[in-house]
Amino acid sequence: VSHVLLIGFMGAGKSTVGTALAGLLGRPFVDLDASIVAGQGRSIAEIFASDGEARFRELELAEIERLRDAIPSVVACGGGIVTSETARALLRELGTVVYLRITADEALARIGDRSTRPLLSGSDEEAAGLLASRTGFYSEVADITIDASSGVPSSLAEQIAARVSEGAAVSGLARVQVPVPGARYEVIIGTGALESAGAMVRGVTTARRVVLVTDENTHRLFGSDVESALEAAGFEVLPLSVPAGEGSKSWATAGSLLESVAALGLDRTEAVVALGGGVVGDLAGFVAATYLRGVDLVQIPTTLLAQVDSSVGGKTGVDLRAGKNLAGAFKQPMLVIADTQVLASLPGPEWASGMAEIAKSAAICGEEFFCWVEENADALVSHDSAVLAEAVKRSVEFKSGIVCADEREAGLRACLNYGHTFGHALENVAGYGSYPHGIAVAEGMRFAIRLAVEAGSAGEEFARRQDALLDRLGLSAIPEAFGPRELLAAMHSDKKVKCGTVRFVLADRPGSWACRSVDDEVIEEHLRAWSASKRGNR
Numbered sequence: 001v002s003h004v005l006l007i008g009f010m011g012a013g014k015s016t017v018g019t020a021l022a023g024l025l026g027r028p029f030v031d032l033d034a035s036i037v038a039g040q041g042r043s044i045a046e047i048f049a050s051d052g053e054a055r056f057r058e059l060e061l062a063e064i065e066r067l068r069d070a071i072p073s074v075v076a077c078g079g080g081i082v083t084s085e086t087a088r089a090l091l092r093e094l095g096t097v098v099y100l101r102i103t104a105d106e107a108l109a110r111i112g113d114r115s116t117r118p119l120l121s122g123s124d125e126e127a128a129g130l131l132a133s134r135t136g137f138y139s140e141v142a143d144i145t146i147d148a149s150s151g152v153p154s155s156l157a158e159q160i161a162a163r164v165s166e167g168a169a170v171s172g173l174a175r176v177q178v179p180v181p182g183a184r185y186e187v188i189i190g191t192g193a194l195e196s197a198g199a200m201v202r203g204v205t206t207a208r209r210v211v212l213v214t215d216e217n218t219h220r221l222f223g224s225d226v227e228s229a230l231e232a233a234g235f236e237v238l239p240l241s242v243p244a245g246e247g248s249k250s251w252a253t254a255g256s257l258l259e260s261v262a263a264l265g266l267d268r269t270e271a272v273v274a275l276g277g278g279v280v281g282d283l284a285g286f287v288a289a290t291y292l293r294g295v296d297l298v299q300i301p302t303t304l305l306a307q308v309d310s311s312v313g314g315k316t317g318v319d320l321r322a323g324k325n326l327a328g329a330f331k332q333p334m335l336v337i338a339d340t341q342v343l344a345s346l347p348g349p350e351w352a353s354g355m356a357e358i359a360k361s362a363a364i365c366g367e368e369f370f371c372w373v374e375e376n377a378d379a380l381v382s383h384d385s386a387v388l389a390e391a392v393k394r395s396v397e398f399k400s401g402i403v404c405a406d407e408r409e410a411g412l413r414a415c416l417n418y419g420h421t422f423g424h425a426l427e428n429v430a431g432y433g434s435y436p437h438g439i440a441v442a443e444g445m446r447f448a449i450r451l452a453v454e455a456g457s458a459g460e461e462f463a464r465r466q467d468a469l470l471d472r473l474g475l476s477a478i479p480e481a482f483g484p485r486e487l488l489a490a491m492h493s494d495k496k497v498k499c500g501t502v503r504f505v506l507a508d509r510p511g512s513w514a515c516r517s518v519d520d521e522v523i524e525e526h527l528r529a530w531s532a533s534k535r536g537n538r
């Protein structure tokens with residue numbers, strides 16, 4: 001069991017901070033004193049008066065014993081609980097102990113009327129002395145100490161929530177906040193994060209059972225490690241696996257997963273964990289969004305594309321016969337765990353997909369990120385783990401900013417489609433799988449920059465820099481030409497068409513972009529030029 005147990009003087013704010021913390025962590029809140037009062041049908045003062053302090057401490061001990069069988073909760077403990085050695089040992093055993101520190105004098109000032117506090121009925125000096133005598137015990141038992149003398153309860157609760165999840169994690173991991181209105185969550189990034197996945201997931205859900213969705217590859221590579229980590233954190237794991245590849249992002253597979261989840265009797269308090277690339281993330285996310293109109297979701301992305309892009313932002317869905325991603329829902333995860341170590345087994349084309357999304361994010365984000373990728377391109381291509389983790393962190397920070405400003409793609413979020421209008425059309429015309437997705441997106445960025453240069457908005461210098469960066473990231477221009485008419489028709493069948501005109505994200509320089517409708521004639525002319533440039537390359 002891993003509770004969060006708040007200790008500290010009376011008046012430190014254990015109940016108010018505890019209630020806010022429980023809300024943030026999505027856990028039940030337990031007030032030990034209130035539980036004793038409810039159980040006894042008497043006030044604390046009455047219990048002290050008729051049975052004495054020793055009896056009250058016994059009742060308190062019995063109450064915390066009961067927490068052994070409770071689901072992980074946030075618990076506000078009585079101020080004097082730490083005076084018992086047995087209680088201190090039990091607190092340590094039950095979870096993370098958080099000490100809300102204020103001075104004894106401050107506590108007395110906050111309490112005001114002391115008549116209802118049986119132990120504080122003496123003089124001011126006696127009362128302050130009694131409280132001060134507990135300070136050593138609080139410090140001795142605390143895993144985390146928070147200065148509670150200033151700060152509103154909600155900000156204290158946020159500090160504690162951050163420290164609690166930090167404590168559950170391996171040190172050296174990066175954390176990026178995604179403060180989407182109403183659905184704030186964290187992305188934990190770095191080598192070895194998977195080992196602590198159980199504790200991290202436990203930090204965000206009270207679920208007793210979790211459905212672990214994988215594809216055949218991620219099941220084989222990481223399934224048993226993640227299952228063990230989740231089980232060690234007290235979850236019962238219900239594994240479900242689908243065939244690898246885009247073909248699984250279908251209505252039929254989503255339907256059969258939903259039927260399986262229903263047959264397992266998953267309830268609203270339970271959760272779905274997606275362990276895989278963008279396909280598993282989008283598919284399992286869609287299941288989590290729709291089953292019982294929504295259950296909790298945790299994303300554990302295992303491809304570079306999923307770590308830098310698809311696991312963050314809440315877009316989930318499946319493909320329809322008419323096109324990719326045509327049915328779906330927004331479903332923000334409770335947590336994303338991106339362990340860059342798992343990328344070691346990725347095949348080459350999957351690296352290309354991730355690299356293209358990094359290049360795209362850098363071009364749209366701004367000069368600083370773009371320069372960083374230019375400086376670190378070689379390290380990225382040689383899969384340097386620290387540089388990879390930094391690239392994931394920067395990409396997630398960028399995406400977090402966009403998604404938080406425009407969760408439902410009313411405008412700004414469309415910039416994430418840079419390179420995709422042409423890229424998707426190319427994949428469609430060449431046949432899905434003929435080129436890695438990343439190569440198609442990179443070709444789309446090359447095409448978009450030609451449009452921008454010719455429209456006079458981008459300079460040749462940026463075009464040259466971008467092309468050189470794509471080359472260095474292993475995203476070479478494709479050798480083949482495809483028919484302008486077919487490509488244009490494919491663009492028209494894409495979701496990005498608005499009122500019959502095809503829209504492109506066009507960047508003028510890193511960080512400066514616009515989403516523009518481009519006339520068919522202009523597109524076709526550029527497609528002819530693009531096609532001609534490929535002649536002789538075959």
Ligand SMILES: NC(=O)c1ccc[n+]([C@@H]2O[C@H](COP(=O)([O-])OP(=O)(O)OC[C@H]3O[C@@H](n4cnc5c(N)ncnc54)[C@H](O)[C@@H]3O)[C@@H](O)[C@H]2O)c1
Pocket residue numbers: 215216217218221244245246249276277278279280282302303304305306309310311312313314315316324325342343344345346347350353437
């Ligand atoms: N939701 C979004 O915002 C968003 C954004 C971009 C892309 N997407 C979607 O993501 C999907 C593509 O995702 P993807 O590129 O991750 O593809 P994918 O999920 O199909 O994974 C690619 C292949 O790599 C394998 N794999 C996964 N992790 C591995 C690992 N660590 N080692 C070895 N093999 C591993 C998979 O089994 C699969 O065969 C598309 O469907 C796309 O539409 C969604």
